[in-house]
Amino acid sequence: MPAERTEPPLSQQDRLLGAERAENFPVAMRVLPARVRERLHAVYAVLRVIDDLADEPVPVGGSGTEPCPGTTPAQRLRRLEAFRTDLDGVWSGAPVRAPVLAALAPVARDTGLTREPFDRLLDAGVADQRITRYRTWDELLGYCALSAEPVGRIVLTLFGVSAGPELLRDCDAVCTALQLLEHCADVGEDHRRGRTYLPAEDLRAFGVAEADLDADRAGPALRGLLRYETARARALLDGGAVAVAGLRGWARVAVAGYVAGGRAAADALVRADGDVLSGDGRAVRRRADVVRHLPGALLAGGSR
Numbered sequence: 001m002p003a004e005r006t007e008p009p010l011s012q013q014d015r016l017l018g019a020e021r022a023e024n025f026p027v028a029m030r031v032l033p034a035r036v037r038e039r040l041h042a043v044y045a046v047l048r049v050i051d052d053l054a055d056e057p058v059p060v061g062g063s064g065t066e067p068c069p070g071t072t073p074a075q076r077l078r079r080l081e082a083f084r085t086d087l088d089g090v091w092s093g094a095p096v097r098a099p100v101l102a103a104l105a106p107v108a109r110d111t112g113l114t115r116e117p118f119d120r121l122l123d124a125g126v127a128d129q130r131i132t133r134y135r136t137w138d139e140l141l142g143y144c145a146l147s148a149e150p151v152g153r154i155v156l157t158l159f160g161v162s163a164g165p166e167l168l169r170d171c172d173a174v175c176t177a178l179q180l181l182e183h184c185a186d187v188g189e190d191h192r193r194g195r196t197y198l199p200a201e202d203l204r205a206f207g208v209a210e211a212d213l214d215a216d217r218a219g220p221a222l223r224g225l226l227r228y229e230t231a232r233a234r235a236l237l238d239g240g241a242v243a244v245a246g247l248r249g250w251a252r253v254a255v256a257g258y259v260a261g262g263r264a265a266a267d268a269l270v271r272a273d274g275d276v277l278s279g280d281g282r283a284v285r286r287r288a289d290v291v292r293h294l295p296g297a298l299l300a301g302g303s304r
C-alpha cells in the first residue's frame with residue numbers, strides 16, 4: 001500500500017503571497033504609511049488564518065492550532081473554537097499560542113480594537129461548517145453580516161474613525177458588496193468545497209442546476225445569473241461608496257481603494273461575461289482597473 005501523503009501545512013507566507021494577488025483586503029495597502037500598513041498587515045494575517053481555519057484541509061501555520069488538519073467540518077469547528085479561546089489572551093494579556101495573535105495584541109492595545117468583530121468572523125467560519133446553502137438573498141446578507149461587515153469595523157478602528165450610524169451602514173454595504181463579488185468569482189472553488197453562496201431562489205429563477213457549477217465552462221443560465229448577481233453587488237457597492245465622503249486622510253484613501261478594488265472585480269466578472277468556471281483568468285481583477293477607478297472612488301461620487 002502506498003504511504004499516505006500528508007499535505008504540508010499552509011504557511012503564513014504562502015497565504016499572504018497568494019492573497020496579495022487576488023483578494024480585497026490588500027488592495028489599498030501599497031500607498032499607505034508604514035505604521036498603518038503594519039497594523040493592517042497584522043489584522044490581515046489574523047483574518048486569513050480565520051478564513052483558512054474554516055476552509056483549508058491542511059494545518060494552518062501561524063494559527064496556534066497546528067498540527068490539526070481540517071479535513072472534516074468537525075475538525076474545522078474544533079480548531080476555530082481553539083483559536084477563539086486563544087483570542088482571549090489578546091485582551092487579557094495571557095500568553096497566546098498563535099503567532100498572528102501575538103502580533104495583533106500590540107495593535108489592539110494601541111488602536112482600541114475590541115474582540116467583537118473577530119468573534120463575528122469566527123462565527124462566519126462556524127456557519128460555513130454548518131450551512132452550505134442559502135435560500136434567499138436576505139439569508140445571504142445575514143451571513144455577510146458575520147463574514148464581511150466586521151472587516152470594515154476593524155478597518156475603521158485601525159484608522160481611528162469613530163463612525164456614526166450612516167457611515168457604518170455605508171461601510172457595511174461596501175464590505176458586503178466586496179464579499180458578494182468574491183462569491184461570484186469563486187463559484188467553482190466554493191462548490192468544490194461543498195458550498196454554494198448564490199441564493200437558491202436565484203439559481204431556480206435563472207434555471208441553474210447545482211450540476212452546472214461543476215462544468216468546465218459556465219453555461220448560458222449560469223452566466224445570466226452571474227450577470228444579475230454582479231449587477232446587484234455593484235449597485236450595493238455604489239450605494240455604499242458615499243462612505244468615502246465621510247472619511248478624511250488615510251482612511252479615505254484606504255476605503256476608496258477598497259471601493260475601486262470592488263469596481264475592478266465587477267469589471268472582471270463583466271469581462272468574463274459570467275464565465276467564472278473556465279479558469280482562463282478573465283474573471284481576475286486587473287490592477288489597471290483598480291487604478292482607473294481610484295479617482296472616482298476618492299471623489300466619492302463617480303462610479304466609473
Ligand SMILES: CC(C)=CCC/C(C)=C/CC/C(C)=C/COP(=O)(O)OP(=O)(O)O
Binds near residue numbers: 022051147153170183
Ligand atoms: C471601512 C471599509 C468599507 C473597509 C473595507 C474592508 C474590506 C476589505 C472588506 C472585505 C470584506 C470581505 C470579507 C470580502 C471577502 O474577501 P476575501 O478576499 O477575504 O475573500 P474570501 O473570504 O473569499 O477569501
